[in-house]
Amino acid sequence: MYRRSFLETLGKTSLALPWTSILAGASVRVSAATAARSGVEPDVLARDEAFWREIAAEFSPAADFINLEYGYYHAAAVPTLEAELRAARDLHRRSSRYKRTQMREDHEAARLALASLAGVSPEEVAVTRNATESINTVIQGLDLMPGEEIVYSNQDYGSVVETLEQKAKRFGVMLREIALPLDPSSDEEVVQAYLAGFTPRTKLVVVTQMINLTGQVLPVRAICDAAHARGVEVLVDAAHAFAHVDTSIAELNCDYLGTSLHKWLCSPLGMGLLYVKREKISKVWPFMADMRLAATDIRKFEQLGTRPESAHRGILTAIEFHRAIGGANKLARLRYLHATWAQKVRTWPRARVLTPREARRHGAVGTLMIEGVDPKSLAQYWFNEHRLFTAPLGHPVIQGVRVTPGVPTPIAHIDLFVEAVQAALARFT
Ligand SMILES: Cc1ncc(COP(=O)(O)O)c(C=O)c1O
Secondary structure, three states: OHHHHHHHHHHHHHOOOOOHHHHHHHHHHHHHHHHOOOOOOHHHHOOOHHHHHHHHOOOOOOOOOEEOEOOOOOOOOHHHHHHHHHHHHHHHHHHHHHHHHOHHHHHHHHHHHHHHHHOOOHHHEEEEOOHHHHHHHHHHHEOOOOOOEEEEEOOOOHHHHHHHHHHHHHHOOEEEEEOOOOOOOOHHHHHHHHHOOOOOOEEEEEEEOEOOOOOOEOOHHHHHHHHHHOOOEEEEEOOOOEOOOEOOHHHHOOOEEEEEOOOOOOOOOOOEEEEEOHHHHHHEOOOOOOOOOOOOOHHHHHOOOOOOOHHHHHHHHHHHHHHHHOHHHHHHHHHHHHHHHHHHHOOOOOEEEOOOOOHHHOOOOEEEEEOOOOHHHHHHHHHHHHOEEOEEEEOOOOEEEEEEOOOOOOHHHHHHHHHHHHHHHHHOO
């Protein structure tokens, strides 16, 4: 139903807009490549380098280094960037007439497209600037009383934890941190870790769907079911999971979810999504007041003043691009890229992969530590000597180097990384 209404809206608006040819061009090329392999299982397609070369041709990475740090944000495909730039030129040409006559149409088209992708109602989706804003909106916007409790984990994202700490300091809310297992043997083990933090005063639990430090994917649905059975609401941080391991918010059955879209949806920079279950919208105060809208209207979360809608248009291309590859194909490829290096390296002495082994518990993001080697020195060595760009992590629980291939990464780059690990083991004795 939502898919249909999205297409109807897109049909109405896109005919008049200059970016349609770009949108069609990219998705037609990618769809043709995918259609030529129809019937091929995602796990088999994941190993088809010729197919992934066709997809990679839609990106334009820098030639002077090898990017194995697609985790901060994932570069947009060139057609997405072009759609955004064309829209930016259009906005500046038409100036305030655009804002006064067409802006809302672009907001609605982006909302419909995203809701369709996420399998939820457009009346539950707000387009924000990033995960930080979406998650802050919920934590700061919920009325919690002094002494009421929020449960979170020792591996949640730094700025999310800081938002919780500010909430505690400002309103007397109590925080309860639980310790997550690094390589759980069952979903139940993870659920039990969260439940260990619950008390009768627990009102909210914050769950990171994919841990940015290790790439571990958590069983969000099982956590939501267990929390709901105890009258506790769930806020999901899906910054790394959305359009990577999953796009279906409906299946998670959470109450609130925040994600960036410039990570794994490969959208223009500065785009995020906030999902709030319909009956919860009125409970959450928006960051920026908008008293003209009903408290139940999801659009109240989009009152951000003047912002560039060029990104809203670019996101339509990003969604078409994602759909043309196919979410399952993309996930299988990203898992394959990670598993190829992790499986080899984890058997070597002194090399410890901090990412779970089981395929369903990881995607592209992975973290490696070499015993006795400072992560910063290691990442620096790989960049200086091998031109491989990775991300060193210095975190109380996780010390290692994060290695994140992306959609355009060829398997040859993974092979280079494996060689670089071997070289590092010889270099740092
Ligand atoms: C788990 C997690 N949550 C939230 C964020 C914040 O995302 P953004 O900076 O796009 O708001 C990040 C960013 O890396 C993240 O990894």
